[in-house]
Amino acid sequence: MMKKGVIAAAVAAWSIAGAAFAATATQDKTTEATAAVKEHAGDKSTTAAEKAGNVAKAAGKSVTDETLTTEVKTRLMKDKVAKSTPIGVETKDGVVTITGSVPSGSDVVRIGRLVETTKGVKSVVNEVTIARK
Numbered sequence: 001m002m003k004k005g006v007i008a009a010a011v012a013a014w015s016i017a018g019a020a021f022a023a024t025a026t027q028d029k030t031t032e033a034t035a036a037v038k039e040h041a042g043d044k045s046t047t048a049a050e051k052a053g054n055v056a057k058a059a060g061k062s063v064t065d066e067t068l069t070t071e072v073k074t075r076l077m078k079d080k081v082a083k084s085t086p087i088g089v090e091t092k093d094g095v096v097t098i099t100g101s102v103p104s105g106s107d108v109v110r111i112g113r114l115v116e117t118t119k120g121v122k123s124v125v126n127e128v129t130i131a132r133k
């Protein structure tokens with residue numbers, strides 16, 4: 001009888017140990033699989049981030065030009081002469097070209113400087129002329 005009890009206890013112990021071993025092996029495989037998925041996802045997200053960065057850089061150039069054009073036009077609207085005269089503003093790669101005609105040479109210079117001192121403007125092509133009377 002004692003032998004049967006010892007044998008039953010040994011079988012139970014082996015069953016429990018086997019189940020624990022299987023659980024540990026399964027957990028290790030799950031951990032390895034999770035690490036592999038995270039690594040693969042990290043590679044994919046890095047690639048996606050690089051692509052997004054490239055798109056943002058390309059878009060940033062045109063947005064910057066549009067923003068500069070808007071900022072220059074806003075500043076010109078605060079100038080008495082410029083707001084009463086149609087002044088054209090075009091921006092490409094931070095270079096602002098202004099066109100139109102104003103009453104005097106000092107207006108041409110002042111408007112050019114106003115544009116030139118706008119934050120982000122790299123240079124100004126001043127094609128503003130003096131209006132004929």
